[in-house]
Amino acid sequence: MWSRALAVLVAVALLATGCARDQRPLPEPGGLAWSDCGDGFQCAKLAVPLDHDVPDGERIRISVIRLPATGDRIGSLLLNPGGPGGSGVEYARAAQSVVSPGVRARFDIVGFDPRGVGASAPVECLDDHRLDAFLALDATPDDATERAALERGSREFAQGCAAHAGKLLQHVGTVDAARDMDALREALGDRKLTYLGKSYGTFLGAMYADLFPGRVRALVLDGAVDPALSRFRFNTEQADGFEVAFRAYVDDCLARGDCPFRSRDAGGAMDELTALLRRADRHPLPAGAGGDGGDREVTEALALLGALTPLYDRGSWPMLTETLTEALRGDGTMLLQNADLLMGRGADGYSNQTEANMAINCVDGAYPKDVRSYERAAADLSRTAPRFGPYIAWSSLPCAYWPTRPTFQNHPLTAKGAPPILVVGTRRDPATPYAWARSLAGELESGVLLTYEGDGHTAYNSGDTCVDTAVDRYLITGEPPEDGTTCP
Structure with missing residues (x-):
């Protein structure tokens, strides 16, 4: 990660x-x-x-x-x-x-x-427009249509890497x-x-x-x-880690008195984040002027990335408070800025870090090839890490379609x-x-x-x-x- x-x-x-x-x-x-x-x-x-x-x-x-x-x-x-x-x-x-x-x-x-x-x-897979679309996909599919779109996008990602990176993919x-x-x-x-x-x-x-x-x-x-760790166990424990980190942030902001949430207890505040993500799933948030959003909207996936990015550094917790304050008012600008930071998107487009990340991960361990395995993992994580778990479980789906074999077996x-x-x-x-x-x-x-x-x-x-x-x-x-x- x-x-x-x-x-x-x-x-x-x-x-x-x-x-x-x-x-x-x-x-x-x-x-x-x-x-x-x-x-x-x-x-x-x-x-x-x-x-x-x-x-x-x-x-x-x-x-x-x-x-x-x-x-x-x-x-x-x-x-x-x-x-x-x-x-x-x-x-x-x-x-x-x-x-x-x-x-x-x-x-x-x-x-x-x-x-x-x-x-x-460098590994290259998709142009910037297609990478925007891939990262904005609903990565917690609620029905057959959303699941089919995620499968199609993940397959196209893997196919794009095969077409542009060729034999390098086996050796990254x-x-x-x-x-x-x-x-x-x-x-x-x-x-x-x-x-x-x-x-x-x-x-x-x-x-x-x-x-x-x-x-x-x-x-x-x-x-x-x-x-x-197996690749799915890795995802499970990482999802738990983000849940723990967000709870620590919530406890801190409640103690400081500057929390963006209406709730005055940690459980209620975390439920408000869940509700925010669900609203973005139904109706993507606009990214207002001042962001690098253009005509992009903040989908649930981008909102989640925007919320977890400041958790990497405690010094960024005040930025997370400002981000969530704006988002809860309906403005997704800072969420999108944070997501772009994590995914390597700047004013001139993407670096290749997102594509390299996927390419290296997909050969550094064995991932299941059947989509049902990802669906079951997401369902399990929805109970133990409800905010971050399902997204993290589905995020590895391109590896199900990867054109090369793993070069490392986890041990x-x-x-x-x-x-x-x-x-x-x-x-x-x-x-x-x-x-x-x-x-x-x-x-x-x-x-x-x-x-x-x-x-x-x-x-x-x-x-x-x-x-x-x-x-x-x-x-x-x-x-x-x-x-x-x-x-x-």
Whole structure:
């Protein structure tokens, strides 16, 4: 699922130039020719095999960026912001917001767009108009007509990916991305990998450690994904996480006295969100002037995305209050803005993060091929996570029509023989529930669990000194905190 890093990515989008402003190359050992790409950053392209099992076959190019260390350099720190589908290039552009000054002093900060993402052989499936229509579909179908429309849209999404991405689709999974990351480590001249992964990036980091345990120096896995979960179990527990997070938001706004709801108790307030979503299902909300809506309306699916986006960061809760205040008055402008933020839609159209997200997820595990399975999962989640569950259950439906087979079968990753790996879990994380951090830390042979007693998705460099101090010390010295440490 998308990480807190999305807000950072959007904030720097206008500043990010990728690697377009190449000047005279700066030759480096290891196969990377660095070029100045502005603001102290250097950019390069790394050629890797499309199929790592055919190393001499067709190659693709991975987009890489680095910000050189400001002090006594230890090596490179590779970043992944999550998603899957988030641009590591743009994330590294925001290095001052992503890592501490102490870490920037000791490491070159290196970001890369994983294969299929951003500027690295991007997966493309639908044009902007068709992607607008797909994301606005009723993803909680109430009758045969709505279900048929969702099935048709999901099938067309998968067919569009097959038509435009072709043989790349079979090779965009996390196993391939982890092998790319090892090629990048070698090209950077680092004997072992130092890495910070958020959200989905924890899966990528754990996969790397499992494939190459002897090449790990220090890995921070923040907002952990449990690779042992089946795809439907993943959806179920994530839906529960969003319900918990929204309840925490409601409790906070009721205590503060600035809640947008008429109800003065949490149960009633959450029922009002349910009622809002149902109204948007029957009569989509208008998106007024000032939004990037054009003639778009806010359907139930877009309203739900707009409500859950601010849950990723507790600092965005005041924005959620303003969003819901407007929506309850019948104005969906801010809901649409939030949904567009999460889905990567800007004034110039979509990035490819939504398409990459689907393409990577659909090969990173086995999804059912029969639509009835999704219908049953949605029905189950309507009882346990009524606001977010049915949407999340149906959201994976394109994978039922996916034209390629999975490249990973869900199972624990142990990284046998790796040095200590730091797993960070936030107690009320909406997108990657805390239980996943406990599971991943236990599955990794050398996993060390650091718990943040707080809200929001991921914890490092988001305001808690205890977490930041522990992570910085581990990255710089390789010494983790005591297993089971809790902050604050």
